[in-house]
Amino acid sequence: MVKALVIGDPIEHSLSPVMHNVAFNQAGIHGSYEKQRVTSEELDGFIQGFRNSGYAGCNVTIPHKVSILPYLDEIDEEAREIGAVNTVVNKNGKLIGYNTDGRGFLLSLKEKITKPLTDLSILLIGAGGASRSIAYALKKENPKQFSIANRSEERLRSLLRDLKEERIEPLSLKRAEEDLSRFDVLINTTNAGMYPEVQTVPLNLHHLKEDAVVCDIVYNPLMTRWLETAKDKGAEIDNGVSMLVMQGAMAFEKWTGIFPDTDKMKQIVIEQLRR
Known part of the structure; x- marks a missing residue:
């Protein structure tokens, strides 16, 4: 099973779980995606546990996009240039940071x-x-x-x-x-x-x-x-739905090796927002 999540503070508003779980279903992958509130004080403890958690990776949102950098074992060149990470891949305990926003x-x-x-x-x-x-x-x-x-x-x-x-x-x-x-x-x-x-x-x-x-x-x-x-x-x-979905799709591909159906992801995000 492929597991991933998004961390941030606040995190209640995040639409990432609905679009990623749709992506798992569409791709025929047995997977799950959650959201977890992690405060700045809790980031260190979260990272320590995350390395050996079995999670394929996580998305990172405010306020951790910059503060997570020192905890990573490797940072993609583009993310290093930007000075911020929004996607982490957990490769058997080795954490690699990327930025898929741009x-x-x-x-x-x-x-x-x-x-x-x-x-x-x-x-x-x-x-x-x-x-x-x-x-x-x-x-x-x-x-x-x-x-x-x-x-x-x-x-x-x-x-x-x-x-x-x-x-x-x-x-x-x-x-x-x-x-x-x-x-x-x-x-x-x-x-x-x-x-x-x-x-x-x-x-x-x-x-x-x-x-x-x-x-x-x-x-x-x-x-x-x-x-x-x-x-x-x-x-x-x-x-902004298009950017939200596309940056999420690129993260999904890094965790699974599959680029998901972005039309389905957009559809579910728009449905959620209209509610």
């Missing part, structure tokens, strides 16, 4: 775009942990133009230093709004519009290109006010 987002984005990223201009909004993971994945795709906008100039400068990519253009939110018509893809990585602050938006879309692709990593609500506005303006839209 590449998971990339898989979901590629389902929406009709041109290669090398032909597209991209605007990433935000400079937090999610933005960092997505930016690392995107820069390897060599987009035609890559800009990052953030409210805090200091935090944006820090991210750009870490990315070590001179071609990325830093923008204020005001400048990004003014220049919006030059971007083919917009990606919100902030929590603007997330429940309960559903009326907030990361930036206005007055100058949005009609055929732009607009992505929001928020998935509660399923349709943020920002995405609704983008849709009304003729854009192709995508919410």
Whole structure:
């Protein structure tokens, strides 16, 4: 039996168990996936027990994505560059850390775009942990133009230093709004519009290109006010469910060797959110 779980604090809201258990069923694997609240004080004890627990691995969410690093025996190069881990593989007691967030987002984005990223201009909004993971994945795709906008100039400068990519253009939110018509893809990585602050938006879309692709990593609500506005303006839209599912599918593959049916995973997550 393949066993996995997600750890974090808080963890009650996590939809990972429903989508991973569907993935086990669809793949014909006898497996189970749980969620477990692990506080920062409990992380050390959890890791000690986890090594010999028989679990194939775990997902890691807030607040442990960075603090788990010293406990791991090996860290994938991309996760090391990002400085955070969201997936751990337990290989007979040897713990290996990965970060599937950025590449998971990339898989979901590629389902929406009709041109290669090398032909597209991209605007990433935000400079937090999610933005960092997505930016690392995107820069390897060599987009035609890559800009990052953030409210805090200091935090944006820090991210750009870490990315070590001179071609990325830093923008204020005001400048990004003014220049919006030059971007083919917009990606919100902030929590603007997330429940309960559903009326907030990361930036206005007055100058949005009609055929732009607009992505929001928020998935509660399923349709943020920002995405609704983008849709009304003729854009192709995508919410945070796609990234959630794709990063989960990549973790599932690392534990089982099988890439799961992501359509079924998306379906069950959307059903849960609509409830």
